[in-house]
């Protein structure tokens with residue numbers, strides 16, 4: 001099974017993906033984590049991505065697409081995967097569809113997590129990562145609204161979108177997700 005988590009910064013994509021990937025026994029592929037690891041290891045990709053992440057901008061599609069595509073080729077993705085934070089643009093979504101079609105592994109479900117920006121701003125400021133200052137977070141929200149939200153219509157038309165309230169506690173959100181996944185007939 002192939003799943004995607006979409007949602008604004010700080011809504012809990014990473015938090016819930018950790019649990020859901022182990023519940024479904026599929027690998028968790030977070031482009032944010034992969035990019036931050038590349039920055040830490042000072043690879044060429046990391047050097048290109050660093051400034052974009054610090055400024056709260058999206059890393060260019062060609063860089064992110066390259067990272068995801070090579071990760072999808074790894075052995076542990078053969079029976080499916082959970083993508084967290086990818087795709088974030090229509091171009092990334094279209095590329096993903098093409099690459100998955102060529103592998104005969106179309107997306108099973110796209111989970112949208114939702115919550116108010118004011119609540120998310122507080123979560124991120126409390127977390128305090130380099131790209132979590134209020135100014136940068138506001139820019140990330142704006143980019144989400146302009147560049148990532150159009151994906152919701154794209155996936156809704158394909159009838160694979162489910163929206164989930166991400167504003168409760170971690171445990172409450174987990175239960176909403178568990179129900180959505182069950183309703184879709186997806187279990188490990």
Ligand code: B4P
Nearest residue numbers: 009010011012013014015031032053059085123127169170
């Ligand atoms: P990501 O790493 O994807 O980060 P995110 O959107 O901020 O966070 P997420 O929704 O996963 O929140 P989390 O669970 O951590 O992206 C970072 C940057 O990488 C982007 O800005 C961009 O530059 C780049 N990037 C990544 N993917 C890209 C792509 N495809 N294309 C281009 N660029 C890309 O939760 C946040 C905090 O809230 C945590 O402290 C958590 O503990 C807390 N929390 C979670 N759930 C909670 C709950 N229910 N209640 C209270 N607190 C909660």
